[in-house]
Amino acid sequence: xxxxxxxxxxxxxxxxxxxxxxxxxxxxxxxxxxxxxxxxxxxxxxxxxxxxxxxxxxxxxxxxxxxxxxxxxxxxxxxxxxxxxxxxxxxxxxxxxxxxxxxxxxxxxxxxxxxxxxxxxxxxxxxxxxxxxxxxxxxxxxxxxxxxxxxxxxxxxxxxxxxxxxxxxxxxxxxxxxxxxxxxxxxxxxxxxxxxxxxxxx
Amino acid sequence: xxxxxxxxxxxxxxxxxxxxxxxxxxxxxxxxxxxxxxxxxxxxxxxxxxxxxxxxxxxxxxxxxxxxxxxxxxxxxxxxxxxxxxxxxxxxxxxxxxxxxxxxxxxxxxxxxxxxxxxxxxxxxxxxxxxxxxxxxxxxxxxxxxxxxxxxxxxxxxxxxxxxxxxxxxxxxxxxxxxxxxxxxxxxxxxxxxxxxxxxxxxxxxxxxxxxxxxxxxxxxxxxxxxxxxxxxxxxxxxxxxxxxxxxxxxxxxxxxxxxxxxxxxxxxxx
Numbered sequence: 001x002x003x004x005x006x007x008x009x010x011x012x013x014x015x016x017x018x019x020x021x022x023x024x025x026x027x028x029x030x031x032x033x034x035x036x037x038x039x040x041x042x043x044x045x046x047x048x049x050x051x052x053x054x055x056x057x058x059x060x061x062x063x064x065x066x067x068x069x070x071x072x073x074x075x076x077x078x079x080x081x082x083x084x085x086x087x088x089x090x091x092x093x094x095x096x097x098x099x100x101x102x103x104x105x106x107x108x109x110x111x112x113x114x115x116x117x118x119x120x121x122x123x124x125x126x127x128x129x130x131x132x133x134x135x136x137x138x139x140x141x142x143x144x145x146x147x148x149x150x151x152x153x154x155x156x157x158x159x160x161x162x163x164x165x166x167x168x169x170x171x172x173x174x175x176x177x178x179x180x181x182x183x184x185x186x187x188x189x190x191x192x193x194x195x196x197x198x199x200x201x202x
Numbered sequence: 203x204x205x206x207x208x209x210x211x212x213x214x215x216x217x218x219x220x221x222x223x224x225x226x227x228x229x230x231x232x233x234x235x236x237x238x239x240x241x242x243x244x245x246x247x248x249x250x251x252x253x254x255x256x257x258x259x260x261x262x263x264x265x266x267x268x269x270x271x272x273x274x275x276x277x278x279x280x281x282x283x284x285x286x287x288x289x290x291x292x293x294x295x296x297x298x299x300x301x302x303x304x305x306x307x308x309x310x311x312x313x314x315x316x317x318x319x320x321x322x323x324x325x326x327x328x329x330x331x332x333x334x335x336x337x338x339x340x341x342x343x344x345x346x347x348x349x350x351x352x353x354x355x356x357x358x359x360x361x362x363x364x365x366x367x368x369x370x371x372x373x374x375x376x377x378x379x380x381x382x383x384x385x386x387x388x389x390x391x392x393x394x395x396x397x398x399x400x401x402x403x404x405x406x407x408x409x410x411x412x413x414x415x416x417x418x419x420x421x422x423x424x425x426x427x428x429x430x431x432x433x434x435x436x437x438x439x440x441x442x443x444x445x446x447x448x449x450x451x452x453x454x455x456x457x458x459x460x461x462x463x464x465x466x467x468x469x470x471x472x473x
Binding site: 102142168 | 429
């Protein structure tokens with residue numbers, strides 16, 4: 001009987017994974033957003049600014065849908081080629097931490113704003129799409145929050161987020177390039193590490 | 203007699219004084235531009251800008267932020283929303299004019315409609331009834347109008363009191379201030395109260411963003427500068443900037459990923 005159980009469990013897992021892959025990018029973004037915001041709405045700690053708890057939430061629910069390696073490449077841009085594989089991995093790890101912290105901080109500032117999901121403008125064959133959403137706010141133009149996703153073997157992965165037209169990824173390009181110019185790739189890694197450590201202490 | 207009165211009211215208006223300071227600062231910036239060196243072509247007067255940025259940050263830390271935080275803490279949300287809506291409604295007149303100047307007639311009509319609905323049914327703009335009716339709020343100003351007309355942005359400038367701009371947007375700002383409906387309020391104490399209240403209300407709305415920027419930025423100055431430049435480009439194109447930048451990104455990615463069309467997993471990318 002045991003083998004049957006194991007077989008069924010394996011089947012369930014593979015179906016689960018398959019279903020995840022099959023999700024259209026806009027459906028994926030909508031599901032993850034709703035799930036995460038539902039949790040934030042009920043969690044008094046996150047609302048009162050507990051970044052630690054928000055980070056745990058982001059790591060569990062959001063992080064699996066992000067392609068941090070590509071995000072880091074986009075931010076480091078031309079200098080990426082001169083980084084060794086070890087340096088590339090260090091850059092990706094540090095940048096991931098920084099982005100997760102930033103994203104989590106933004107979640108602690110969430111106050112029941114309504115989010116509108118715009119209809120997806122894409123062809124079924126597209127492998128690179130932009131999912132547009134809007135955060136409604138009173139007394140001002142809605143804030144656009146756009147996700148760029150690419151299709152991978154493991155499903156759709158987010159590789160860029162734009163807030164009001166400002167990419168959270170490419171906005172780092174100039175400062176990253178300056179760091180590399182002044183201290184090389186290792187200089188950039190050190191700066192990122194220092195930034196993440198100072199964030200940890202707060 | 204007539205002349206004297208005019209001069210008096212000019213001097214008594216803090217905004218006119220500010221504009222004069224602005225003009226002096228810009229002239230100074232222009233001179234500094236000759237000698238200051240910076241690697242960034244978009245920010246040739248970075249030295250001057252960083253100094254102005256520090257000045258604005260200091261002013262914010264000492265005066266504007268504490269007052270806005272108190273305002274944010276003390277007042278109930280509906281009141282803050284009402285105040286924000288009131289100023290947003292005044293802004294709609296001016297947004298309509300700018301949309302018209304950009305030839306976006308349906309948008310201009312919608313803005314005018316917003317103003318009519320919100321001023322009447324929305325009790326002088328305190329309630330944003332128009333948004334509930336589906337009339338979307340826009341964001342326009344003279345800087346965007348010039349951009350739409352094809353005027354290049356010029357160098358990045360941090361303007362004292364007003365913050366990040368480009369040369370084009372600074373000229374736009376002068377017109378923005380000149381045509382600001384609040385500036386036409388004759389009763390000076392009322393006018394100044396409105397100016398102050400608007401600054402506080404706008405700043406209070408920015409408080410959450412503050413914390414996120416602190417968390418995100420390696421260097422706050424360049425994070426805000428690059429964000430501002432991206433944001434303006436996006437606004438001028440009403441949320442759909444040309445994809446040229448994306449093409450450059452794509453190129454970088456292909457090179458970085460070793461010309462692969464297959465999706466790179468975290469490990470594949472590190473190899």
